[in-house]
Amino acid sequence: MLYAILCYDDEAVVESWSPEQDAAVLAKRGRVQEKLAAQGRLGPVVRLMPTTAATTLRSGREPMVIDGPFAETKEQLLGLYVVECASLEQAIATARELKSDEAGGSFEIRPLRLFRPGSGIA
């Protein structure tokens, strides 16, 4: 079974970490990642940019592009794509393509800060 492990925290606090604190967290996680990679169990690893860099495509008959992250609590995170885009415009166009008329839901478009494709899951 493949599992996604999603990281949640208060980004205002994380942005206030000193470089040493940030490095300490990353170092610990890096050691776990190395172990998982050696075991052939590590898929893609992603660190997202802050929500201030996010744009959201909200569904509806006339889909709306709004600044900021997806903030509703009535809906749940169901999946994600990592897509190479030349610009935010292209990312929005891609999200529009993914949207289906029948289904509702929203797409939050968030640039990545770090991406490691992973060593391939055995």
Next chain:
Amino acid sequence: MSCLDWIGVALASARPQAVGALLRYFRDLDRAEEAFQEACLRALRHWPQNGPPRDPAAWLIFVGRNVGLDAVRRERKQEALPADELLSDLDDAEAVVVERLDGERYRDDVLRLLFICCHPELPSTQQIALALRIVSGLSVKEIARAFLVSESAMEQRITRAKSRIAKAEIAFEAPGAVELAERLAAVAAMIYLLFNEGYSASGGTAQIRLALCQEAIRLARLLLRLFPAEPEIMGLAALLLLQHARAPARLDAEGGIVLLDDQDRGLWNAELIAEGHALVDKALRHRRPGPYQIQAAIAGVHAHAARAEDTDWAEIDQLYALLERLQPSPVVTLNRAVAVAKRQGAAAALAMIEPLAAPLAGYFHFFGVKGALLMQLGRDGEARIAFDRAIALAHTPAEAAHIRQHLDRLAEQHRGG
């Protein structure tokens, strides 16, 4: 890394929201700060045992409000402050307050707190010092070090600034649209000043200056979280990120200035540049250009060039032309002249800056640019005069040393030729 370090970070990042809300309750800055301080002391006692609360700001506001109310009562009746154990609702603090903390109020609270630091009567250095003290929670000692003044002098400066804003009328009602826009603009300008204080190196050691830049970025991101759809705030955050990304390459090992053209671009922080680009992209979608967005776009063009010679000077020239239209100023024209020199040569640029001689008569960079253009044209004698003037106007030893290099080169050429 101790548990207290992590709690310290949580307290610092909850501070603007908590002090902002306490200021709304008590309508008195000193009381709000004291209440927050006391709430922090209690947090340091409670959190290590019980773990930090889910919403530290709500906890601190609740506890701070109780503490502050107690202080008010005590002053009236001379009663003793109840002990922690007697504050029975401490554990429920979160649940009670979380519901009441609606987003809009929080936004107004934080903006008000930032805005009171921007009182138009306060000189800009006092605005920044006050924001560092009240909003960021830096100690007077830390602020004094950053401004290269004694602790007592800084204490005095902050006290004076505080008493001035205490006399000013602070509006506690939710601001209307026009007022909101005005406050936002004033706060954005203050954050930009704070960044420049760190960036332009008018004082302090390199490390403290970097901390000021980082603090400005933290506040810009905070402001953008509160106003996620404001393109100028996106522009401001992007501008700071893109400029700060170059920090590791701006000074050489001896602390000398390395010009943009000569910087090792491999040292630029790629993550900050990517975030800056993302924000510029977001802002441009609004098609409401403003000075911060345009300056961010200019910084973005520089960041985009892998080598100095790849820089798209035509784009930069156009962006500066747009900036000149939106916000005409001799400094903008001077900057545009640098782009013009790259495209049309030094003579065209020199003609462009000629009319700036009077308004920029006391401006270091004017004489630096003028001297460099004259040197390119082989007018060494005039270049030397301009460089001498620049050195006289330099704010830092690094600025002066940089100009001295030009003078040395001129002297060498003279000997050689």
